[in-house]
Amino acid sequence: MHTDRNLGRLFVAAIATALLMAGWAAAAHSDHGCDGCHVPHNAGDLPGVPLWNGKETTTTFTMYSSSTLQASMEGQPTGASRLCLSCHDGANPSYVWMSDNRKFGASELTNSHPISFVYDASLVAADGALKDPSQPSTLGRTIAEDLLDASSRVQCNSCHDVHISGVGQYLLRGYDYGRETIANPDGTTTTVRHGPELCRMCHIK
Numbered sequence: 001m002h003t004d005r006n007l008g009r010l011f012v013a014a015i016a017t018a019l020l021m022a023g024w025a026a027a028a029h030s031d032h033g034c035d036g037c038h039v040p041h042n043a044g045d046l047p048g049v050p051l052w053n054g055k056e057t058t059t060t061f062t063m064y065s066s067s068t069l070q071a072s073m074e075g076q077p078t079g080a081s082r083l084c085l086s087c088h089d090g091a092n093p094s095y096v097w098m099s100d101n102r103k104f105g106a107s108e109l110t111n112s113h114p115i116s117f118v119y120d121a122s123l124v125a126a127d128g129a130l131k132d133p134s135q136p137s138t139l140g141r142t143i144a145e146d147l148l149d150a151s152s153r154v155q156c157n158s159c160h161d162v163h164i165s166g167v168g169q170y171l172l173r174g175y176d177y178g179r180e181t182i183a184n185p186d187g188t189t190t191t192v193r194h195g196p197e198l199c200r201m202c203h204i205k
Contacts (some may be wrong), residue, residue: 035084037162049083056082059089061107064114070126071117078116079111079149084156119143119154119202129204137201139173147173159198172198183203 029203039053046052056176077085077137089107109115117123124130133144133152160171182187182205199205 002018046083052083054083054086057086057089059107060084061085061089061109063116064112066111069114071112071114071123074116076116079151079153079155080157081115082157084160112141113154113159114154116153118152120152121146131202131204138197139201 035053037053039049040051044052045056046056058143061076062100063075063077066074072078076082119130119133121134122133124132129141133148134142137143144152149155159173161173162171175178183189
């Protein structure tokens with residue numbers, strides 16, 4: 001009996017040591033591990049957000065717009081995107097801003113991929129160059145299951161994953177940073193710096 005108890009204690013100690021010595025999945029994103037976003041005490045009171053370590057951003061953002069955009073945009077970021085922007089809105093100078101201008105215009109989202117819009121069959125039909133969200137992604141499930149939130153919206157974490165190890169630069173999901181030769185509609189080819197597998201999960205190219 002003592003032997004079994006000692007083995008159990010040794011097993012628990014080994015697991016704890018492995019966890020402490022293992023690298024954080026989000027090490028490229030935060031050198032503080034989980035507490036970059038979560039905290040066990042005095043967490044922010046945001047519905048549906050587990051132990052959020054921070055406050056919701058109060059910045060007013062200029063959302064993406066384009067004459068070719070078929071999606072119906074929200075007036076302001078919603079869901080997980082709003083949480084990401086609580087640090088990446090330019091109000092905190094220690095974080096990367098979501099703007100090309102490092103001093104001003106951090107609330108400017110017109111130069112980035114649109115966020116907080118519904119990606120559904122209606123959008124696919126209107127756009128003509130998007131895959132149906134019921135189709136498989138390259139991550140194991142469907143586009144809707146792997147990339148969209150519970151409201152079928154595209155958010156920051158549709159492309160950027162802070163929780164899963166193995167992500168590359170900018171925490172992009174399933175991204176290949178090699179070179180690839182792609183075929184152009186006119187029959188010529190172009191060599192690009194990366195293989196846009198992530199983009200092709202949704203976009204027909």
